Amino acid sequence: MYDAVICEPVRTPVGGFGGVFKDVPVTTLAATVMRGLIERTGLQSADIDDVVFGQGYANGEAAAIGRIAALDAGLDISVPGIQLDRRCGSGLQAIIYAAMQVQTGMSDLVIAGGAESMSGVEFYSNDIRWGTKKPSVEFHDRLAKPRTNSGGVNFPVEGGMIETAENLRREYAIARDEQDRYALRSHERAVNAQDKGYFDEEIIPVTVPSRRGDAKVVTQDEHPRRDVQLSDLAALRPLRSRVDPDATVTAGNACGQNDGGAAAIVTTPANAERLGLRPFAKLVSWGVTGVEPNRMGIGPVSAVAKALSRVDLQLSDIDLIEVNEAFAAQVLACARAWGLSETDLLERFNVNGSGISLGHPVGATGGRILANLLRELDRRQGRYGIESMCIGGGQGIAAVFENLRR
Numbered sequence: 001m002y003d004a005v006i007c008e009p010v011r012t013p014v015g016g017f018g019g020v021f022k023d024v025p026v027t028t029l030a031a032t033v034m035r036g037l038i039e040r041t042g043l044q045s046a047d048i049d050d051v052v053f054g055q056g057y058a059n060g061e062a063a064a065i066g067r068i069a070a071l072d073a074g075l076d077i078s079v080p081g082i083q084l085d086r087r088c089g090s091g092l093q094a095i096i097y098a099a100m101q102v103q104t105g106m107s108d109l110v111i112a113g114g115a116e117s118m119s120g121v122e123f124y125s126n127d128i129r130w131g132t133k134k135p136s137v138e139f140h141d142r143l144a145k146p147r148t149n150s151g152g153v154n155f156p157v158e159g160g161m162i163e164t165a166e167n168l169r170r171e172y173a174i175a176r177d178e179q180d181r182y183a184l185r186s187h188e189r190a191v192n193a194q195d196k197g198y199f200d201e202e203i204i205p206v207t208v209p210s211r212r213g214d215a216k217v218v219t220q221d222e223h224p225r226r227d228v229q230l231s232d233l234a235a236l237r238p239l240r241s242r243v244d245p246d247a248t249v250t251a252g253n254a255c256g257q258n259d260g261g262a263a264a265i266v267t268t269p270a271n272a273e274r275l276g277l278r279p280f281a282k283l284v285s286w287g288v289t290g291v292e293p294n295r296m297g298i299g300p301v302s303a304v305a306k307a308l309s310r311v312d313l314q315l316s317d318i319d320l321i322e323v324n325e326a327f328a329a330q331v332l333a334c335a336r337a338w339g340l341s342e343t344d345l346l347e348r349f350n351v352n353g354s355g356i357s358l359g360h361p362v363g364a365t366g367g368r369i370l371a372n373l374l375r376e377l378d379r380r381q382g383r384y385g386i387e388s389m390c391i392g393g394g395q396g397i398a399a400v401f402e403n404l405r406r
Contacts, residue, residue: 006370007264008264011260013206015259017259024120026259030062030072034111042275049101049107050098051079052101053065054090055363057142088326095370096286118258151393162239168295174336189353190357193353203220222359253327256359280374280377285308294394297333300398315340318400323389326355366387373401383402
């Protein structure tokens with residue numbers, strides 16, 4: 001088995017739902033981050049064995065998005081590509097699969113990541129192809145539908161992902177105020193990171209044309225709220241208040257629906273040296289697990305345990321912990337289960353914000369987190385970082401990376 005190292009993890013800025021990337025196709029986001037990565041590193045088509053991209057909301061506009069990203073970025077037709085979907089874990093799973101190809105010697109270099117345009121996800125109907133005698137046709141929101149059916153017929157979650165967060169809130173006794181304070185901290189951290197330029201090196205700008213003929217170059221994440229106050233968050237109505245009088249989850253303490261792309265190079269140390277690439281980290285271990293669909297947010301706990309057990313590490317050995325913020329209640333439930341202290345949360349947990357503040361472009365989130373995690377690990381000269389996320393339908397995924405720049 002070969003070591004699999006990660007080189008030059010990058011991402012686009014994250015756009016808000018219906019925001020700056022509203023009219024930018026997901027293929028453009030994917031191709032832009034791919035092109036930026038290639039331009040930075042000088043890679044040639046002959047250097048790339050495969051492209052593995054995650055996408056949570058695939059449709060007919062972007063079939064096998066890894067292949068389209070390669071072609072639209074200007075790579076030769078000899079470069080293949082694939083698309084995968086493990087919901088929120090898709091981008092990280094793409095990195096892991098790329099590493100497996102490299103570790104087994106089947107590929108020398110793979111570009112992996114993901115892309116999502118949640119602003120562009122369509123409404124659809126199953127009633128039209130063969131005609132209908134109904135007086136009307138029902139259209140479904142492809143964003144909303146998977147949140148209720150991802151547990152299949154045996155494990156329905158009628159209230160979607162919000163219901164799962166409320167279940168954990170109840171199980172772990174997480175108060176509304178605690179959730180709002182966590183959300184505020186997430187925004188503060190993301191804004192602080194923006195102001196200090198922590199994201200600058202990892203971001204590939206996106207040029208957005210306008211109807212007037214001019215173009216806007218987007219270089220900064222749109223989702224963080226610079227002026228948000230605790231009182232603003234406290235004033236928001238819980239999303240399930242009509243069916244649950246104790247509901248606490250609001251639009252303010254949950255992640256966003258977002259647009260973006262991310263990519264990284266996965267290769268062997270020897271090949272990285274040959275190509276003049278300086279690795280950030282190597283993949284040490286990973287784990288994926290299943291949990292109850294109506295408690296999906298707790299998935300990182302078992303996934304992290306699995307990943308750490310394979311390399312005889314403890315969570316206390318990890319210098320930086322990244323858990324995607326699907327909901328404040330969900331993240332705090334994981335922290336409770338791990339027994340993390342307030343010091344842990346302050347010093348090594350989502351230190352530059354996450355899904356609540358930076359947003360959650362589902363297929364790109366794993367790559368977005370990786371780009372920041374590995375660069376922050378380098379800044380701090382820590383040894384180990386772990387990335388994890390919960391997954392709709394009741395799964396968790398986690399990966400441990402070791403810093404090679406110490």
